[in-house]
Amino acid sequence: MSETRFDPSQADGRWQRAWDEAQTFRADDASERPRCYVLEMFPYPSGRIHIGHVRNYTMGDVIARYKRMRGHEVLHPMGWDAFGMPAENAAIEQKVHPRSWTYQNIANMKAQLKRLGFALDWSRELATCDPAYYGHEQALFIDLYEAGLVYRKESAVNWDPVDQTVLANEQVIDGKGWRSGAPVEKRKLSQWFLKITAFAQELLDGLDKLDGWPEKVRVMQENWIGKSQGLQFGFTLSDGSKLEVYTTRPDTIFGASFVAVAPDHPVAQAVAENDPQAAAFIELCKQGGTTAAELETAEKLGYDTGLKAIHPFTNDRLPVYIANFVLMEYGTGAIMAVPGHDQRDFDFASKYGLPIRRVIAPSAAEAGAPLSEAYTGDGVCVNSDFLDTMPTDVAKREVIGRAEQHRWGEGRTVWRLRDWGVSRQRYWGTPIPFIHCEKCGVVAVPKDQLPVVLPEDVDISQPGNPLVRHPTWKHVHCPSCGGAAVRETDTLDTFVDSSWYFLRFASQPADKPFDPEVVAKWLPVDQYIGGIEHAILHLLYARFWTRALARIGKLEVTEPFASLFTQGMVTHETYSREEHGREVFYSPGDVLRTATGATLKDGSPLTIGRVIKMSKSKKNTVDPDEIVARYGADAVRWFMLSDSPPERDLPWSEAGIEGCWRFVQRLWRLFGQHDAGASGEDKALARKTHQAIAAVAEDIEALAFNKAVARIYELTSAIEKAPPSAERNAAIRTALLLAAPMMPHLAEEGWAALGQQGLVADASWPETDPALLVEDEVTIAIQHKGKLRDTLTAPKGASTEALEALALGSEKVQRSLGGAEVRKVIVVPDRLVNIVT
RNA sequence: GCGGGCGUGGCGGAAUGGUAGACGCCGGGGACUUAAAAUCCCCUGAGCUUUGCUCGUGCCGGUUCGAGUCCGGCCGCCCGCACCA
Numbered sequence: 001m002s003e004t005r006f007d008p009s010q011a012d013g014r015w016q017r018a019w020d021e022a023q024t025f026r027a028d029d030a031s032e033r034p035r036c037y038v039l040e041m042f043p044y045p046s047g048r049i050h051i052g053h054v055r056n057y058t059m060g061d062v063i064a065r066y067k068r069m070r071g072h073e074v075l076h077p078m079g080w081d082a083f084g085m086p087a088e089n090a091a092i093e094q095k096v097h098p099r100s101w102t103y104q105n106i107a108n109m110k111a112q113l114k115r116l117g118f119a120l121d122w123s124r125e126l127a128t129c130d131p132a133y134y135g136h137e138q139a140l141f142i143d144l145y146e147a148g149l150v151y152r153k154e155s156a157v158n159w160d161p162v163d164q165t166v167l168a169n170e171q172v173i174d175g176k177g178w179r180s181g182a183p184v185e186k187r188k189l190s191q192w193f194l195k196i197t198a199f200a201q202e203l204l205d206g207l208d209k210l211d212g213w214p215e216k217v218r219v220m221q222e223n224w225i226g227k228s229q230g231l232q233f234g235f236t237l238s239d240g241s242k243l244e245v246y247t248t249r250p251d252t253i254f255g256a257s258f259v260a261v262a263p264d265h266p267v268a269q270a271v272a273e274n275d276p277q278a279a280a281f282i283e284l285c286k287q288g289g290t291t292a293a294e295l296e297t298a299e300k301l302g303y304d305t306g307l308k309a310i311h312p313f314t315n316d317r318l319p320v321y322i323a324n325f326v327l328m329e330y331g332t333g334a335i336m337a338v339p340g341h342d343q344r345d346f347d348f349a350s351k352y353g354l355p356i357r358r359v360i361a362p363s364a365a366e367a368g369a370p371l372s373e374a375y376t377g378d379g380v381c382v383n384s385d386f387l388d389t390m391p392t393d394v395a396k397r398e399v400i401g402r403a404e405q406h407r408w409g410e411g412r413t414v415w416r417l418r419d420w421g422v423s424r425q426r427y428w429g430t431p432i433p434f435i436h437c438e439k440c441g442v443v444a445v446p447k448d449q450l451p452v453v454l455p456e457d458v459d460i461s462q463p464g465n466p467l468v469r470h471p472t473w474k475h476v477h478c479p480s481c482g483g484a485a486v487r488e489t490d491t492l493d494t495f496v497d498s499s500w501y502f503l504r505f506a507s508q509p510a511d512k513p514f515d516p517e518v519v520a521k522w523l524p525v526d527q528y529i530g531g532i533e534h535a536i537l538h539l540l541y542a543r544f545w546t547r548a549l550a551r552i553g554k555l556e557v558t559e560p561f562a563s564l565f566t567q568g569m570v571t572h573e574t575y576s577r578e579e580h581g582r583e584v585f586y587s588p589g590d591v592l593r594t595a596t597g598a599t600l601k602d603g604s605p606l607t608i609g610r611v612i613k614m615s616k617s618k619k620n621t622v623d624p625d626e627i628v629a630r631y632g633a634d635a636v637r638w639f640m641l642s643d644s645p646p647e648r649d650l651p652w653s654e655a656g657i658e659g660c661w662r663f664v665q666r667l668w669r670l671f672g673q674h675d676a677g678a679s680g681e682d683k684a685l686a687r688k689t690h691q692a693i694a695a696v697a698e699d700i701e702a703l704a705f706n707k708a709v710a711r712i713y714e715l716t717s718a719i720e721k722a723p724p725s726a727e728r729n730a731a732i733r734t735a736l737l738l739a740a741p742m743m744p745h746l747a748e749e750g751w752a753a754l755g756q757q758g759l760v761a762d763a764s765w766p767e768t769d770p771a772l773l774v775e776d777e778v779t780i781a782i783q784h785k786g787k788l789r790d791t792l793t794a795p796k797g798a799s800t801e802a803l804e805a806l807a808l809g810s811e812k813v814q815r816s817l818g819g820a821e822v823r824k825v826i827v828v829p830d831r832l833v834n835i836v837t
Numbered sequence: 838g839c840g841g842g843c844g845u846g847g848c849g850g851a852a853u854g855g856u857a858g859a860c861g862c863c864g865g866g867g868a869c870u871u872a873a874a875a876u877c878c879c880c881u882g883a884g885c886u887u888u889g890c891u892c893g894u895g896c897c898g899g900u901u902c903g904a905g906u907c908c909g910g911c912c913g914c915c916c917g918c919a920c921c922a
Contacts, residue, residue, distance in 0.1 A: 005875090216841055220917065223840075228921070247922055260922090300920085330921045337922085343838090344920055416921060532916080643849045643861060651849065655862055662876095663861090669876090706850070710860035717860095720877095781856040786903040788856050826902050832855050836902050 006668035006746055008632020015748040016117055024761050025064075025119045029507070029518050031073035037522045038064040038076045039502055039561075041530030041538070045080045045105035045127075049112045051570045051614060052531070054624050055650060058640040058742075059567060059705065060529050061118045065741035066700050068119070069765040075522050077505040078113065078120045080106050082129035083429045084494045089179075091428075091460040098428040099456065102129055112625060117633045117744050119761065124505050128497035129428070133504065135451025136513035137496065138433035140549065142444045145434075147552045149195045152442065155421055159187040164464035166425040191423040192432055192490065196544045200225055200415045202558075203543055212563030214647075217535045224536050226416025231400050232332060233409025235259060235309035237320065243267060243309060246331030246414060247338075250403070251395035254384035255338040255359035257349060259309040260302065260323035262333040268322040271305045278303055278322060285324040300325050300348040312408050313385065323348060331414055339374065346374040359384045360392065420541065422493040427458060427466045429491030437478035437485040446479050452487070465489055498538055499545035502528075502560055513554075520556050528561040535566065565703055568649040572620040573598075574609035585619040589626075593654065611651050622652055634743035635660040641705040641742055663713070664746055667739060670719060671750040674732050678724035685722045688715060689731040690772040696738045697765065705742075712739055734766050781832040782807045784816045800827045807833035 019025060040060040043053055057078075064076035080102075087098035094101070106127060113120070126133050144150045158167040162180035166189075171178045196203075204225050207218045230248035237243050245259065261267045263285040272279035281303040301324045308317035318336075325344050326335055339349035339356040349356050360379045361367050367382035381387035387395045403409030423432070431452040433445040445452055455473040458466035467473060467489040478485035500513070502525055507518035530538075542560050549555040575586045575598050586606060592599050598606045614621045627636050638660040644650040692715040699708035712735065719731045733754060740747035740760050751760035775796055780803060782790040790812040794803060804825050807813055813835065820837040827833050 216917080219841065223918070226919075226921065230922080245922085249922075325920045325922095327919085327921065330919080332922095335922045342922070344922080414921080416919070535917085645850075648843095648849090653849090653862075656849085659862060665875090706860085710851075713860050779856075783855080783903070786855095786901095791856060824902065826855095828855060832903090834855080834902055 005665055006632075006749060008634060008664075008745060009629075011749045012115065012117060012628075012633050012745045015745045016114055018748070018759065019117075019119070019761060020122075022759065023123075024759060025068075025074075025076065025121050026123055027075040027077075027121045028073055029521065033071055033073040035522060036064075036067040036072040036074045036527075037506070037525045038067065038074060038527050039505070039525045039529070040078075041528070041534060042079045042081050042498070042501060043109065044084060044086070045082055045102055045109055046086060047105045047108060049109050049624055051622055051624055051652065054116060054636065055570055055640045055646075056529055056531070056567055057113065057116070057118055058637045059565070059646055059703065060527070061120075061637075062641065062700060062705060062741045063527055063703070064119050065744060065761065066697075066765070068761070069737070069741065069763060071764065074119075075124075075506065076118075076120055077124040078118070078122065079124075079126040079501060079505065080109075080128065081494065081498050081501075082106065082127040083134075083491075083497055085426065085428070087428045088426065088460065095461075097456070098460070099129070102127075102428075115625070115628050115633060116637065119744070124508065126501065126504055126508070128430075128494070128501065131451040131453050132510075133501075134430040134497070135453075136504070137430050137492070137500070138445070138450050138452060139447055140500065140513055140554070141492070141496075142433055142447065143552055143554065144194065144548055145444060147548075149198065149548055149552075151193055151195065152190055153193060154188050155191045155193075156186045157189050157191070157425075159185045161185055162463065189423070189425075191421050192488075192492075194420040194422055194544070194548075196420045196541075197415060197417055199544050199547050200227065200417050202547055203417075203540065206543065206547075206559055210559065210562075210564070213561075214564065214566055217532070217539065217564060217566065220535045221540055224417065224540065227413060228415075229411070229413050231396075231403055231409050232412040233312065233403050235312070235318075235336075237267075238308040238310075238317065241267075243320070243334055244332040245334045245336050246412065247336055249338065249341060249396070250399035251381060251384075251387065251390070251392050252338040252341045252359050253311075253313065253336065253399055254381075254387065255340045255357045256311060256318060256336040257339055257355040257357065258319045258321055258337045258345075260321045260326050260335050260337050260348070262326040262328040263322055263324065264328045265322075265326075265333045267307070267320070267334070268305070271307070271322070275305075278305065281322060285322075300344060300351060302348060302352060304352075312403070312406075319354070321348075321352075330416070340371050341374050341376055343374040343376065346371075357383060359387075364389050420493075420495075420544070422496055423490040424493055425465045425489075426491050427454070427460070429494060430497065431467070432488040432490050432492055434488040435476055435478060435485045436488065437481060437483060439483055440478055440480040440485075443478060443480045443485070449479070467491070495537060495541045496545075499542045500549070502542070503546075503549075503555070516555055523557040524560055524562040527563050527565065529565045529567060531569075532566040539564070565646070567646050568644065569613045570652055571611045571649045572614050572622065572652045573611050574618045574620045575606045576609055577604070577606050585617070587619040588622060588654070611649075613649075614652070627657060631657055631661045632664065632745070634746045635664050638663065638709070638743055642709045643706055645706055646703055663716075664743065667716060667735065667743070667746060668750065670716060670732055671736060671753055673724075674729050674754050675724045676729070678726060678729055680723065680725040682722055682725040682727040685718060685725070685731055686727040687772050687775065688718045689727070689734050690768045692738060693734060693766050693768045694773055700741070708738075709742070712742075736760070737763060737766050778830045780806070780830070782810055782813055783832060783834040784813060785836060786834060789813050789816045794830075796830055798829070800829065803827050803829070803833050807835060 038060050040056050064074050068074045082102050087102050090101045091098045158172050160167050160177035160180050160182055162182040163177060167177055167184060172184050177184055204227060207221055210218060228248050230246055231250035232244060232246045234242040234244050263282045268282060272282055302321040305320045305322060307320040309320050311318055337345040339345040340358045341360055356371060358371055359381060360375060361369060361382045362379045364380055364382060378392040381390045381395045390398060400411040431454060433450060433452045435443045435445060437443055455470055458470060460466055474487040474489055476485055476487055503514045503519050506522035507514040509515055546560045547558050550558050575591045576583050592601060598608050635657060639657050692711050695711045696708045715735050719728060722728050736747050736750045747760045777793055778796050780792050780794050781788055782792060790810045792806055794806055804827055822835055822837055824836040
């Protein structure tokens, strides 16, 4: 082989075409091999892939290629989360149809992904905006409707009166529409809902079995579902009416010293009608911040309504307050307040001079202990009549039991989880397949008339939903009575699209959403990889949708993702300077970076800012296309895997990618040193080679790509230092195979140069020889009083006595001992000797 | 405030309770070259009285023959959030 350099500009494309032509990465449903489904969260086709996508897809690609080498039939698909608002915004701004904008973006991004050499089965590519996809989604939606899991109800939305559109919560900034700047109104609209709450317990229980998921994500989902168990009961008020409250601590009922209702509770509203001061207080509560931190530190405020609530056991008359810390959305919007055992109630009672009674103590003997803050732990009841001495859990059951027996309350489980509102008053989404008939009400579109296709000829330029003002599209005949009727003009939340795409990847027949038998072969996804930002909504909705389909008999799988990995972001320094009193950012391409600072190309100095997530506004982005053109796909992929553990942020650096480029060339030169005529034996190198095979495999399976990369560097260095030998040739081949999942183009080029048959993409992972995995000589650390004094070499498996003698024979150890008496010698075979004096 | 995570060289980071700093980046020195690029070699935690010794994994304590790792208490940073009764 010549001493030329590896040239990715021609090699990358050549091997990408070779994989395409051989259909190397096409997954075979009928394969007898063990299966592996590797999936990365599919992208929104915004126009360009960003470096975060590159990192995400490179990780998945390494696993997919590695699993193939280990003999698995791998499903590694890609598609497009293609509905959503950016297409409509682009339509307004650029006068281009959402459809053509989206498909143009898909074409661009697909070409970008191809240039990175990902081992994807493109035959299964799908776009959610394709009627061939969303038509099946409509059918599934109707199935869920017929199973009673879809319903309609009136619900408040954020309405932008200028744009005539509904806004998502994140599009409302300081109460104003993000685009129009107009104050957002709350409007009641009839909306479609999915009954995710019917699965709350299942979704919660399922989390326990998801041991392939990060603990963090499971905790976030658990909190989101938010199960609590307690007592709901009615206070009789002094005006004779009833006030329902909910508490998780019925055992503290004898400590209740007031009752509080939310400012928007009907009782508060009723009081305000005749009491201007109450009305003013309610207004006051509506102001102020809503962030978690602000709420936690906000002062507890209340307004005494003058009403009294009758305690069900003691008949005490408790004051009823309107309180800013009580939420209408949770429980019944009213609470019994127990200052002794709830910190919020404690703060409130302290401020308004209400009684603070201890009714729970760590032990009965501490019944009189004073409270300087709320005691929220468990214990035994004290000062609580018939509950005294009962432990917390027994007392809870006792109070609920009595309430139920005397019919003034009952045990109740409250969930934070709400049903999933899926109506969007937008054009670019899956049409909800229903028809409104004056006579027949809401009627599902018959399945043989699906898909309900979005009309192409829409006027996007005006505000509002174009489906509503389309001249013909919505006017149809009722499928039931044949009379004049109108289509539903709402479209589905795009989270619905992404709640089942992984099923469609596994099986995509033309006549139905998927074939459950084929799906059962592939699902659950063995490794799902994506951003932490989807920890709750997407992942919870996908789990729900899968369970819902299982419940109505469409699927056998209940949990879609066996293992989940959330990767870190790609970050970069920022460069900026003050211009006319504003901080102006410059992109890395315009900046000269030295070891000590950064300047513009004209030499003017810049401030180097923090390393933060790449974003357009801070101009600290790098363009994947540019760097692939400069360094080739393999150097970029290698960088994505090197150094930082994959769950942490990866700081992009020019020096780092340069280093990767150098290593690509270094490996290439190594391939050129394969010497067919080499003789001589190199047992030590053979050992290192086999240890590297085992270590890299272990690291890839643990997704510790940075460690796998380090192992390959180590092996490469060892080979470079070794003289020619048969083992060295084998080591070169092995290094190529170990690097192949990460640098597939270089590996193919090297494989061909070494005269190997076929594609390295089809090669097997090298076997390890167990005899070569263990060393026959080990380095023993010799410590005196726990401090290292010497290191000695000993045969592996040397006896305790031999090691002890060896250690005591060391000159350095003797010097350290200085004649002191040896009291004890600790020997850890094959590792260390510690001499204690 | 609560929950979760993390603190190791100039930087990214390694390290089943057993030789702290693997591997990479940066930096320094050298070789090759007319020169440069490319490449290769060596050094690179701190300090000191430098054949060697001492200190060193945010801080304080504990367990242990032995602690970056385990336990208790602090400090700092990051992420998430729901005043959830």
